[in-house]
Amino acid sequence: MAQKPSIPKGTRDFNPEQVAKRNYIFDTIRGAFETYGFQPIETPSFENSDTLMGKYGEEGDRLIFKILNSGDYLAKANEKAYSEKDSNKLTSSISEKALRYDLTVPFARYVVQHQNEIEFPFKRYQIQPVWRADRPQKGRFREFFQCDADVVGSKSLWQEVEFIQLYDAVFTALKLGGITIKINNRKILSGIAEVIGASDKLIDFTVALDKLDKIGEEKVKEEMLGKGISEEGISKLQPLFTLSGSFESQIHSLESILNASEEGKKGIEELAFINKAIKELGLQTAALQLDVTLARGLNYYTGAIFEVSAPEKVKMGSIGGGGRYDDLTGIFGMKNISGVGISFGLDRIYLVIEELGLFPETVTKNIEVLFINFGDDEALFSLKAIKQLRLQGINAELYPDAAKMKKQMNHANKREIPFVVLVGDEEMKSNTFTLKNMNSGEQFKLSLQELINHIK
Amino acid sequence: MAQKPSIPKGTRDFNPEQVAKRNYIFDTIRGAFETYGFQPIETPSFENSDTLMGKYGEEGDRLIFKILNSGDYLAKANEKAYSEKDSNKLTSSISEKALRYDLTVPFARYVVQHQNEIEFPFKRYQIQPVWRADRPQKGRFREFFQCDADVVGSKSLWQEVEFIQLYDAVFTALKLGGITIKINNRKILSGIAEVIGASDKLIDFTVALDKLDKIGEEKVKEEMLGKGISEEGISKLQPLFTLSGSFESQIHSLESILNASEEGKKGIEELAFINKAIKELGLQTAALQLDVTLARGLNYYTGAIFEVSAPEKVKMGSIGGGGRYDDLTGIFGMKNISGVGISFGLDRIYLVIEELGLFPETVTKNIEVLFINFGDDEALFSLKAIKQLRLQGINAELYPDAAKMKKQMNHANKREIPFVVLVGDEEMKSNTFTLKNMNSGEQFKLSLQELINHIK
Numbered sequence: 001m002a003q004k005p006s007i008p009k010g011t012r013d014f015n016p017e018q019v020a021k022r023n024y025i026f027d028t029i030r031g032a033f034e035t036y037g038f039q040p041i042e043t044p045s046f047e048n049s050d051t052l053m054g055k056y057g058e059e060g061d062r063l064i065f066k067i068l069n070s071g072d073y074l075a076k077a078n079e080k081a082y083s084e085k086d087s088n089k090l091t092s093s094i095s096e097k098a099l100r101y102d103l104t105v106p107f108a109r110y111v112v113q114h115q116n117e118i119e120f121p122f123k124r125y126q127i128q129p130v131w132r133a134d135r136p137q138k139g140r141f142r143e144f145f146q147c148d149a150d151v152v153g154s155k156s157l158w159q160e161v162e163f164i165q166l167y168d169a170v171f172t173a174l175k176l177g178g179i180t181i182k183i184n185n186r187k188i189l190s191g192i193a194e195v196i197g198a199s200d201k202l203i204d205f206t207v208a209l210d211k212l213d214k215i216g217e218e219k220v221k222e223e224m225l226g227k228g229i230s231e232e233g234i235s236k237l238q239p240l241f242t243l244s245g246s247f248e249s250q251i252h253s254l255e256s257i258l259n260a261s262e263e264g265k266k267g268i269e270e271l272a273f274i275n276k277a278i279k280e281l282g283l284q285t286a287a288l289q290l291d292v293t294l295a296r297g298l299n300y301y302t303g304a305i306f307e308v309s310a311p312e313k314v315k316m317g318s319i320g321g322g323g324r325y326d327d328l329t330g331i332f333g334m335k336n337i338s339g340v341g342i343s344f345g346l347d348r349i350y351l352v353i354e355e356l357g358l359f360p361e362t363v364t365k366n367i368e369v370l371f372i373n374f375g376d377d378e379a380l381f382s383l384k385a386i387k388q389l390r391l392q393g394i395n396a397e398l399y400p401d402a403a404k405m406k407k408q409m410n411h412a413n414k415r416e417i418p419f420v421v422l423v424g425d426e427e428m429k430s431n432t433f434t435l436k437n438m439n440s441g442e443q444f445k446l447s448l449q450e451l452i453n454h455i456k
Numbered sequence: 457m458a459q460k461p462s463i464p465k466g467t468r469d470f471n472p473e474q475v476a477k478r479n480y481i482f483d484t485i486r487g488a489f490e491t492y493g494f495q496p497i498e499t500p501s502f503e504n505s506d507t508l509m510g511k512y513g514e515e516g517d518r519l520i521f522k523i524l525n526s527g528d529y530l531a532k533a534n535e536k537a538y539s540e541k542d543s544n545k546l547t548s549s550i551s552e553k554a555l556r557y558d559l560t561v562p563f564a565r566y567v568v569q570h571q572n573e574i575e576f577p578f579k580r581y582q583i584q585p586v587w588r589a590d591r592p593q594k595g596r597f598r599e600f601f602q603c604d605a606d607v608v609g610s611k612s613l614w615q616e617v618e619f620i621q622l623y624d625a626v627f628t629a630l631k632l633g634g635i636t637i638k639i640n641n642r643k644i645l646s647g648i649a650e651v652i653g654a655s656d657k658l659i660d661f662t663v664a665l666d667k668l669d670k671i672g673e674e675k676v677k678e679e680m681l682g683k684g685i686s687e688e689g690i691s692k693l694q695p696l697f698t699l700s701g702s703f704e705s706q707i708h709s710l711e712s713i714l715n716a717s718e719e720g721k722k723g724i725e726e727l728a729f730i731n732k733a734i735k736e737l738g739l740q741t742a743a744l745q746l747d748v749t750l751a752r753g754l755n756y757y758t759g760a761i762f763e764v765s766a767p768e769k770v771k772m773g774s775i776g777g778g779g780r781y782d783d784l785t786g787i788f789g790m791k792n793i794s795g796v797g798i799s800f801g802l803d804r805i806y807l808v809i810e811e812l813g814l815f816p817e818t819v820t821k822n823i824e825v826l827f828i829n830f831g832d833d834e835a836l837f838s839l840k841a842i843k844q845l846r847l848q849g850i851n852a853e854l855y856p857d858a859a860k861m862k863k864q865m866n867h868a869n870k871r872e873i874p875f876v877v878l879v880g881d882e883e884m885k886s887n888t889f890t891l892k893n894m895n896s897g898e899q900f901k902l903s904l905q906e907l908i909n910h911i912k
Contacts, residue, residue, distance in 0.1 A: 004568065004569060004788075004789070005504075005507055005565045005568055005569050005788045006504065006569065007499070007500050007503060007504065007507075007565075007569075008500065008502060008503065008504055008552075008553050011500035011501075011502065012500060013497065013498070013499050013500070013566055013569070013570065014497060014498040014499075015497060015570070015573070016495035016496055016497060016580070019495075019496040019497060019498055020496065023496075034823075034851055035846045035849065035850075035851050035852075036846065036851075036853065037823040037851060037852065037853030039472035039475075039822075040472055040475040040476065040479075041469065041470060041471060041472060041475060042469070042470040042475050043463070043469050043470075044463050044464065044467035044468060044469070044599055045467075045501065045555075045585065045587070045599055046464060046467065046521075046587075046599075047463060047464065048461075048462065048463065048464055051461055051463075062526070062527075063526075065502075065523050065524075065526075066523070066524040067521050067522070067523055067524070067555075068521075068522040068523070068524050068547065068550075068551055070518070070519075070521075070589040071518075071543070072543045072544075073543050074541045074542070074543040074546065075543070077541075082541075085530045085533075085538075086530075087527070087528045087529050087530040087531070088528075090530065091524065094524075095524055096464075097464050099501075099523075109461045109463075110469055112460065112461055113460060113461050113462065113463075113469070114469065114471070117471070119867060119870045119871055121855075121856055121857075121867075123853070124472070129501065131501070131502075133526040143500055143501055143502075151856065154856040154857055155857075156829075156856035156857045158829075158835055158839070158854060158856050159856055161839070162839075162853075162854070165843070169846070277836060277839070280836055280840070281836075281839055281840060281843060282843075332460075332461045333460070366495075367490075367493040373612075373614075379614055380733060380736055380737075383614070383617070383618075383621075383733070383737055384736070384737060387621070387737060387738075390491045390492065390625070393491065394491070395490055395491050395492075395493060396491075396493065397492065397493030397579070397618075398614060398618070399577075400577055400607065400610040400612035400614050400615055401577075401610050401611075401612045411575060411577075414575045415575055
């Protein structure tokens with residue numbers, strides 16, 4: 001193979017620095033999940049195709065990576081599809097497994113499959129990669145990690161309260177102050193649709209409303225008209241477009257708009273409960289904001305809807321989201337299990353932290369000290385010391401070859417190793433170590449214990 | 457879907473306890489890798505097929521999971537293979553990507569692709585899943601993790617010395633005393649084959665010798681005869697079958713056997729160097745043993761060969777292995793890069809630790825305290841305390857619903873939560889907390905600070 005090798009488009013290699021930075025984010029999220037009582041599960045990278053297919057809509061089905069059956073897979077190929085050369089129809093007969101598309105459906109499958117072993121309410125978290133055959137573009141990959149936490153088996157609104165605290169805890173720990181947690185409620189959206197006589201057009205209505213930020217009030221109204229929502233109905237929406245002020249004052253306005261809708265009033269009640277609790281409990285660095293235009297994953301959510309925005313100074317889409325769903329496991333035949341969950345967008349969080357220069361300097365866990373190799377006797381003497389350093393938790397290594405000193409020092413410089421130890425005849429005789437600080441250039445002659453203390 | 461969902465054969469769900477135990481092993485290995493100066497990289501789950509195919513022999517090619525191309529994949533299908541319904545020949549035209557089969561080939565690809573960014577010698581570790589379409593059986597899975605550490609760009613034998621120390625460090629940290637690190641050298645095997653006039657039958661010879669433990673001396677000799685190795689040659693092997701005693705005395709015997717082979721003598725020299733260094737440096741709990749029958753992956757290794765056996769009281773195959781290879785990156789056109797590496801077998805290490813009851817009790821990182829929920833006022837009061845506990849790093853949670861007390865206490869029992877806190881009217885008035893130790897049944901009335909101190 002003369003050609004330089006490459007990787008599939010939309011996938012990535014991660015070098016040591018990138019892995020270390022990603023692990024810093026994972027570890028922070030994982031730590032918060034555990035402090036909040038969530039427990040980890042892991043599911044296989046591929047599922048039976050019928051577990052995944054049909055769960056994400058037609059577009060989703062197309063984006064799922066299918067795994068070719070092993071062996072003589074054509075022997076079982078659907079004959080009609082084969083003779084018609086119909087890729088779509090042939091697939092299910094030559095591919096029985098597929099890479100997971102998200103963590104939610106595998107989680108639902110897990111809950112149903114293991115329902116007799118699970119103690120409900122079940123608070124689980126899951127940090128694993130997912131795969132989508134999406135067109136790769138900036139910030140969108142074909143393999144990426146999702147970090148999800150969900151509770152199933154309880155309708156308590158205290159969960160929503162805790163998830164807001166959890167978002168606050170994670171982003172505070174990441175030193176990413178100034179994020180906004182936007183919240184809405186599916187029942188508010190249903191209530192508004194009801195009030196304006198467009199209950200049957202809930203999706204069209206919310207899709208249009210969701211664009212308010214981007215295209216402005218007039219265009220949103222035009223789109224609604226175009227979708228068959230009446231002028232009269234739209235006029236009732238007017239207070240929505242000017243909704244502003246505190247959470248409480250927005251709630252107050254919504255109360256007058258939604259007075260005629262039982263479902264809408266229930267949504268307001270839920271939002272008010274959550275807001276009051278968060279007010280009492282306080283957030284460390286995040287802000288909670290009511291956003292009635294928020295509608296992500298509407299088909300799916302039945303109560304609270306969350307979305308997290310990066311600090312204003314950074315141009316970035318949402319860095320997290322979630323909400324309550326009342327029938328997650330229904331697709332696998334287990335009814336009436338309510339759930340609520342949130343997700344963290346690792347790749348975007350990484351970009352935000354990078355842009356703001358907020359990765360701690362210590363994150364890369366580089367080795368702390370390199371011993372220069374002057375020959376076998378010196379190397380053995382050095383390895384005895386290195387053994388002690390390592391037992392003290394100091395990351396240390398010996399340059400493997402007795403190469404020229406300059407080459408070894410260059411190696412230390414390129415890898416940004418802070419300390420170098422030189423062991424020659426004299427040091428071996430006196431059982432000492434010459435330590436060089438690579439930043440300051442200072443040199444010290446130290447005993448082993450002094451060396452350990454100095455590096456620590 | 458009425459049927460209870462399931463997962464593909466050979467794959468596994470991991471529940472919270474299993475994830476925690478696996479992470480304990482991963483974290484221990486990762487910690488040792490970093491202390492020894494190895495840096496993490498990660499590569500994509502799938503590679504371009506031509507990166508993987510042809511690298512693992514015919515059997516390996518069959519066991520690689522192929523990913524079906526997206527969209528109308530049949531449009532580009534090889535017409536001849538399609539009309540002949542030849543699965544084997546069709547595959548490359550409808551599948552361009554495949555799941556990685558091990559971490560070694562992706563690592564070689566990484567080194568070649570990123571050679572200009574890498575500072576050599578490059579010490580990398582990689583802990584990621586791999587996939588094989590193997591027939592599932594006890595302890596063999598279609599998705600499993602590999603934990604590899606390799607150094608490329610140096611021929612120094614100090615690396616071999618350090619890898620032996622690294623094995624010792626990891627298994628000592630896992631409290632898995634009594635493992636044996638077996639070592640051999642490809643050059644010894646080549647030397648023996650040369651001496652007995654069977655250089656052209658090196659593979660047959662080593663495959664037979666490798667079975668000595670299992671089938672005994674006579675059958676090994678029979679197999680060699682059957683493969684065309686002469687009686688005279690086999691008679692020269694006699695001292696090999698009775699090789700025993702210390703590393704040094706075995707080396708001594710080998711010296712007389714291999715006196716006529718330059719390559720064999722070089723192998724002895726290498727082994728003696730490594731053994732002397734390890735003697736000087738000392739191992740914590742492992743034993744180093746010379747095993748001239750060890751031949752794993754012979755096609756591949758060019759110098760040292762390692763294999764780790766579990767403590768004798770456990771029946772288990774090897775729990776780790778590795779060796780030196782002199783042309784890893786040659787398959788991608790980058791010549792003369794020597795490497796040496798070792799691998800840890802996570803699943804088997806897990807089984808050994810489980811069987812010996814060596815997982816620390818604290819490994820599951822369960823929550824430490826559950827607050828019983830008596831209603832919204834009590835819940836809010838509790839969450840204020842929980843917030844403080846969590847800031848102190850205590851894993852704490854509120855039962856989400858104001859369910860019957862008995863149900864909530866049962867929940868605490870089933871999850872084996874050590875402490876429960878009860879907050880009622882009285883506690884709220886006096887700003888105290890009733891803590892119940894679920895093991896002893898004792899109850900204490902405590903202030904928030906006392907509560908924190910008690911749980912910590």
